[in-house]
Amino acid sequence: MNLEVESRNIDMTPRWKTEIEERMATLQRGHDDIIHGRVTLTKNRHHKKLDNVAEALVLVTVPTRHTITSRKEDKTFEEAIRAAFDAVAIELRKYREKRADKVVRIEPLPQLRGVVSKVFPHLGYGFILKDGGGEVYFHKNAVKGIPFNDMEDGQEVIFESEPGEKGLHATIVQPPHALEV
Structure with missing residues (x-):
């Protein structure tokens, strides 16, 4: 899996980067269907809600070219990262269940x-x-x-x-x- 981690208006800390890599590995664990991941952390300088200045955007792409995205804002980057990854995990589970439910039934031809x-x-x-x-x-x-x-x-x-x-x-x-x- 190709993983891109970037930040805007703030320097990326090693702790955030490690947490992002661990959470992405957890999403991938037991499955080999994430082909690309991107996480962007953004500090909102002129945000309407002064409480939530930390934004985490998590994007994953699976083989069907389906993209799952979550953008979460919170008071701290740790909370925003956790919330965004939790949302992506839920959507990824739904996607996997839906793909697993597809059963093709072929009736045998009368012989x-x-x-x-x-x-x-x-x-x-x-x-x-x-x-x-x-x-x-x-x-x-x-x-x-x-x-x-x-x-x-x-x-x-x-x-x-x-x-x-x-x-x-x-x-x-x-x-x-x-x-x-």
Whole structure:
């Protein structure tokens, strides 16, 4: 990670610089997603609020070119640094949680072929006679590419199946033309 530490209208003390470097290392600990960091300390000479003359600006950039920034003012630089880093830590945690929550679900493409042998529209299920023999149960929620009520006995389908409590059941059922897009 590239870290820039600078000050304006005041000389940077070794203590402030050490604290900034330690806090930046803490933000990075356990993750390798901060590619750039910049901290600027500014003494506000003509500030409206004479109480808060110390300002800390903390900026971090992550690989998606997303930038997290916090600017805090306080009575002392130590308090401003702490407040700015705490705010960045919260936003960085939210960013990391959001990135971690992204789950890509890919449904497998149906591989097996068969013919609908029985369909019970009023009950919401049916059976498929597999190529090579054997029946597979399917529920209306497994049907894709055609309305369940349009399913008919003798209709050719492709499907995916997995073992269930009472034998194989289809997890995806669709007409063969649904893949020909």
